[in-house]
Amino acid sequence: MKMKKSTRAIGKEVGKGAEAVLSLQVFSGKKAVCKHRMKKEYRCAALDESIRARRTRNEGKVMREAQSNGVNTPLMLGVDEGGKKIFFTMINGVVLEDKKTVSKKEIQECGVQLGKLHQAGIAHGDFTTSNLMSDGKNVFVIDFGLSEFTKKTEDQATDFLLFYKSVSEEKFKDFLFGYGKIAGERQTKLVLDKMRKILSRGRNA
């Protein structure tokens, strides 16, 4: 999901992810990014409607909670549940997946942000480098479409696992360092052990 610095016109598509289109819109007189969960042709209508409504509603709730706990995210402006739309502020940055080089500090910061999320009782659900953005100064967490309110180690370990799979071993260590700064050594080890357990019970792992 790309969001680039832009002065493009209202209504213009600024990014497209797997499940939603991002476009520039006006919300309460302010310029905003609108994330619209489109209909998926491949899913049967009843299932599609239920998934999109649930995720839009949930994403709004989670973003608000994350923000009030000091996690860097786009600022949530409003939710249009019926239209399957959610509005938030624009971030002038690049997703880490697209960056040629990602600094050690940025990777550590990913750990810090996830640590804060988990402390707020939120598991992200899709914590990969495609859903982390950097504006050069700060790292932002985006796309809370699969997030859940949960403090279960299992769910936190799933976030670890997704990040682990999207970076190198070395970078994952930097990430753990950042996470440890917020969650503490004991908690980090607990989640890490659980992640290894999940990996080992995967098929033929």
Place this chain on the structure above:
Amino acid sequence: MAIVLGIESTAHTLGAGIVGRKGKSVKILSNEIDKFPSTAEGFIPRKLADHHALCYPQVLEKSLQTAGVSLADIDAVAYSQGLGIGHCLRVGYVAAKTLALSLGVPLIAVNHAIAHAEVSKFYTKAVDPLIVYVSGGNTQIIAREKNRYKVLGETLDNGIGNFLDVLGRKMNLSPPDAVGIMKNAAKWRGKGGEYIELPYSIKGMNLFFSGLQTKCEQLIAGKKHSVEQLCYSIEETAYSMLVEASERALCHARKKELIVVGGVAQNKRLQQMLGLMAREQKARFGVAPDECNRDNGAMIAYVGLLSLENNCISRDDLPKQDLRIDEQEVKW
């Protein structure tokens, strides 16, 4: 012309296929199989192994006849090293090794998952696709990264085929497996019947089927819904999860081609759903003919041929039950 015989015996199917290359063109000359029928008791490894051992001579003979070649023409024997069921793998291993020794040709151990991927790439002419590998025991979303196939997402508990087979047996369908579910689901879909909402568990590009399975077992025991409606809802839910994870992987890995491989890839509804998703993401969708998606010997022979030509024949040829696709270097 280089001719390779491939023996497949990872699970319920014993297959013998022959592939040949003449200049630039590769041809599948024959692809014979004998499948152990699914029964209400499921698959028992010992019985599968007995079946494979008994039908091997006939399947091999038929394969040679169809291809119009004799044993003396064979340049290498490839066999499916894993992943698979231990008992079954050993039958294929011993059969292939003995044959290779008696003919004085190399034995090539082939990774079963790589074989599914490669033969489908061959048929669909895809160059660098996202690969959705779905069969009884496997549910993986795979992409090539340098010299390896990398698993981007996978099931964290059951394989999708096993999940469907188990429910098929619980409902006493005919046949008591995923095919029975498919038939009943198609009837309900044809009537435009309603969908029952079921647990939908996807984490990023990974999937879980155990929660869905438990819920389905409860609903089956509850007997409130018709079998057709249940089958329809089970298929729609499981395949939607799979397609959604694939869509995410397609975007994440920035691939422009999508193929679906493995036994479950024969399901027409799944093919339709993946095709629709690919169209939305402006990717090309392809699927090989059914005889190459079910377990078969030709795909093993095909990768055997690639291995022979690229000089990557592993010395360690023992069967491996838990061989993963990402464990092996791919040199072509």
